[in-house]
Amino acid sequence: MFQTYKRSPITLVKGDGCRVWDENGKEYIDFVGGIAVCALGHSSPILSKALWEQSKKLVHVSNLFYTQPQTELAQVLVENSFADRVFFCNSGAEANEAAMKLARRYSKEKFGPERHVIITMDNSFHGRTMATLSATGQEKIRTGFDPFLEGFRYIPFNDLGNLKSAIDGSVCAVILEPIQGEGGVVLPEPDYLKGVREICREHEILLLLDEVQVGMGRTGRLFAYQHFGIKPDIMTLAKALGNGLPIGAMLAKEELTDTFGPGSHGSTFGGTPLITAGVLAVVKSLLNDGWIENAREMGDYFKNKLINLQQKYSIIKDVRGLGLMLGLLLDRDGTDIVNTCMERGFLINCIQERVLRFVPPLIIGKVEIDLLINCLDEILKEIKI
Ligand SMILES: Cc1ncc(COP(=O)(O)O)c(C=O)c1O
Incomplete structure (x- = not known):
């Protein structure tokens, strides 16, 4: 295949709701959602x-x-x-x-x-x-x-x-x-x-x-x-x-x-x-089925959690977005954070080098959001300013 995409080195074999699994059976919570595509999640x-x-x-x-x-x-x-x-x-x-x-x-x-x-x-x-x-x-x-x-x-x-x-x-x-x-x-x-x-x-x-x-x-x-x-x-x-x-x-x-x-x-x-x-x-x-309302509610919940992170870590310069289209502007390249998230079982992506983007399925719940926020919190704590 042409190398037109900066692919992550994993092969995904199945999905269910907000989760996907790779060929080794490792589970990931998916905040990429097929890049704002899988609104109802995987295997709907x-x-x-x-x-x-x-x-x-x-x-x-x-x-x-x-x-x-x-x-x-x-x-x-x-x-x-x-x-x-x-x-x-x-x-x-x-x-x-x-x-x-x-x-x-x-x-x-x-x-x-x-x-x-x-x-x-x-x-x-x-x-x-x-x-x-x-x-x-x-x-x-x-x-x-x-x-x-x-x-x-x-x-x-x-x-x-x-x-x-x-x-x-x-x-x-x-x-x-x-x-x-x-x-x-x-x-x-x-x-x-x-x-x-x-x-x-x-x-x-x-x-x-x-x-x-x-x-x-x-x-x-x-x-x-x-x-x-x-x-x-x-x-x-x-x-x-x-x-x-x-x-x-x-x-x-x-x-x-x-x-x-x-x-x-x-x-x-x-x-x-x-x-x-x-x-x-x-x-x-x-x-x-209430997914648009869920996007609104979970979007607000998620954004507030991201704002809390911003208050803790000066590396975060801005929290942007509406509903479940959210971005974190960093003061540096976000690739390492994306890779560490993946190692720890979360799929996110980075655009314009410095913006971590979150566009998960609209069926996402507080449990998944909290898990990601905890993971980001840990990662940001480990980063030397
Ligand atoms: C706003 C916007 N318009 C158009 C496109 C192109 O869509 P497609 O990749 O389905 O051709 C994209 C894809 O990311 C997009 O975000």
Whole structure:
């Protein structure tokens, strides 16, 4: 295999809830959750049942036909969001591709060919395909892959002044993560998103929210935008939407529907009956079984415990995040802490070199959180300042 990932030297063979086991039988409590994916945890019986039952009925027929699970999933997403229409694909990057294509075509049709520029944020992450890489505001991820797609303008996150000055007649959309994930778990300033929404409305620019990492209950609401008193024009989802099944979705308002008529966009595997049956079961469980409330409660509990650690150890510079998307900013590289946690039976990861990130399954409880906090406490005590 290409060595495209900095893999830990363990092979995982099974999982159950918030726990996974390696080939030697060692148990780990999982605070990576497949990188904000496994919302219902590992080996979810709800997911297994839905997949097993659907696999006996219909696995794939192409998007030339309607299928019941796909239609029902679209209905559930529409009923629980700002959106009226859904397009299914296989990943977050593909959902963002669809969103940017939709925004460009809609704007060109409505305002003319000049209107194509997409404003995006420094430090953002939108995927690894050429278009989403072009939209990603991180040099280290882009190095060596130029030339990029034309028509992207990069501005700092959390800066309304810069957004205003970046707008001219060529701008069709703004894309942003309501909380920057890979960028280091960066929250928007109070009223920043409201400000962005207002500016977009004023200039008739589309607001694209990338909720690939923050969506589906992680922040303690089904979608992160619901915390900030705004609604986007387009939103993208993936990760926790499928609890590990490959799915992405692009949701949009009715007004944008005609832009994507037959033949304008597509995906062979996007929303197959097998995958959408599994996803439907996941989404229904998130909505009906109290996991979003659990994410809110456990997120607050966890964050307070992290703040207590910050008060004890000066190596911790900041505690960030919302719900079960939390980060600890350190004054140094966090790799050693990640490795020691793993030796002691906890999976966590480190982003931007110095941010320990915690995105566990939304079913996590106080017991698991306390165990991790004790482990971090021990490790931090042993570190020489
Ligand atoms: C905010 C955000 N957008 C897009 C992506 C890309 O998703 P995928 O890896 O499914 O293509 C990610 C992945 O980490 C992400 O965090």
